[in-house]
Amino acid sequence: MSDDLTLDIHGLSHDGRGVARLEGSAVVFVAGGLPGQRVRARVLRRRPRFWEAACTAVLREAPDAAPPLCPHREICGGCPLQAMPMERQLTWKRTLALDALTRVGGLDRAALEALLGPVAPSPALTRFRNKMEFAFGPDAAGLPLLGLRERGGRRVTPVPGCALLPPEALRMADLTQALVREQARANGLKAWIAPEQRGGQGMARTADARPAGRKGRPRRAEASGEGFWRFLTLRRGLAADLRTPRWWALCLTSPGDARARAAVRALGRELLAAFPQLAAFVHEERASADAFAAGERRVEVLDAAGRSRPEAARLHLPLLGRFFALDAASFFQVNTGAAQLLARTAQEMLPNGGEELLDLYCGVGAPGLLLAPAFSRLYGLELDPRAVALARENAARLGAAHCRYAAGDAARLTQALDIAPDAVLADPPRAGLAPAALTTLLRLRPRRILYISCNAATLARDAAALQPHYRLARLAAVDLFPHTPHVECLALWQRP
Secondary structure (H helix, E strand, C coil): CCCEEEEECCEECCCCCEEEECCCCCEEEEECCCCCCEEEEEEEEECCCEEEEEEEEEEECCCCCCCCCCCCCCCECCCCCCCCCHHHHHHHHHHHHHHHHHHCCCCCHHHHHHHCCCCECCCCCCCCECEEEEEEEECCCCCEEEEEEECCECCEECCCCCCCCCHHHHHHHHHHHHHHHHHHHHHCCCECECHHHCCCECCCCCCCCCCCCHHHCCCCHHHHCECCEEEEEEEEEECCCCCCEEEEEEEEECCCCHHHHHHHHHHHHHHHHHCCCEEEEEEEECCCCCCCCCCCEEEEEEECCCCECHHHHEEEEEECCEEEEEECCCCCCCEHHHHHHHHHHHHHHCCCCEEEEEEECCCCCCCHHHHHHHEEEEEEEECCHHHHHHHHHHHHHCCCCCEEEEECCHHHHHHHHCCCCCEEEECCCCCCCCHHHHHHHHHHCCCEEEEEECCHHHHHHHHHHHCCCCEEEEEEEECCCCCCCCCEEEEEEECC
């Protein structure tokens, strides 16, 4: 059979690919295809139950197609839904959430339809991100490029016209690329290529941390990967005065010797000198051989004057009139405007407090600290010790003396605390609740569980385990990531 197909796209998959059918009812997932389009597509894989393909040309645009959001639409994988009008994006996001909860979670479709209203739209559709992770990758000559992953692949493409960040951040990325390429010619430091990235192409998938080596030790990068430069994260927040907007840059590399670390320090000082709005430059290293953008060791923090000063990594972000301190590497919602909608919805779904609130995956304390005034005690659990230290600091600043935090495995810590919470706030990462944490929740039997999810598929998986013991009382969705298939869901479970 030919590797080229002409397809009419009729649906959307959970990862943003178009869905088409061939004669004989074979399903084809088409990267770059959107409902309403007729496309030419190149087959990438044939599997027994479905095929995978990539759009090579749009032969007929959808009748209500929106103008391109940015000049990188044809190659960048960052905003796959940008040609879809916002109203249709929100409708599809609602449909994808309902589909996951029905097919994976086993919930009744009619009951879900009655619970879930329209998806709350993001207040801003462009320039809304307060954080962006840019990846390094090699060009044809082996010199580092800095940008985002190409659609349907692992190669990096520069995105100087990206519509998600303000111009000053894009200029920071452009200068970083120029400086790193100049260094590479002089010192030979190359862009990182993780094992799963070799070969250039291959369907994109969410990068998860690979397992550690024996006895929990991280695998060394040189064991199965190659290269030095990994990621540059640009983040916007507020300075210590809680009024002045500034930027923070975090450069993630493989472990390096003194010469390599000096090259990163030189990069940081040049960026800080070129951009007065840059408050700090942070260098972290990751030894694990994967494509995960999380540091394992902090090397240095340079302040705006280029001096080594660890406290310069501190920034603040607002949430419903409060300000939360975080580190340049901390997790926080990247869409500041939509995060207010998410937090307000969480407050509305847990209006009545109680004796004890258990805040699982509490991060730096938000949004649990916004719910804390309605409870006599709050226990926050988080694996990252640095985030827990910030949660304690944020609780003290907000006068929440009744909040306690601990770092470690959630299931083990809940057993050690020996508590009986009235309510649980669970805000896990995309992987959803850890199995042990879910088991612990069912053992604790809180009256209410407010589950905030950034992945409808894992929410649905956990819903299947909760459903025999709890009733889904409320369901809401907020669009934190316009132009992507991602949607943030809030599910309130009540014990009968």
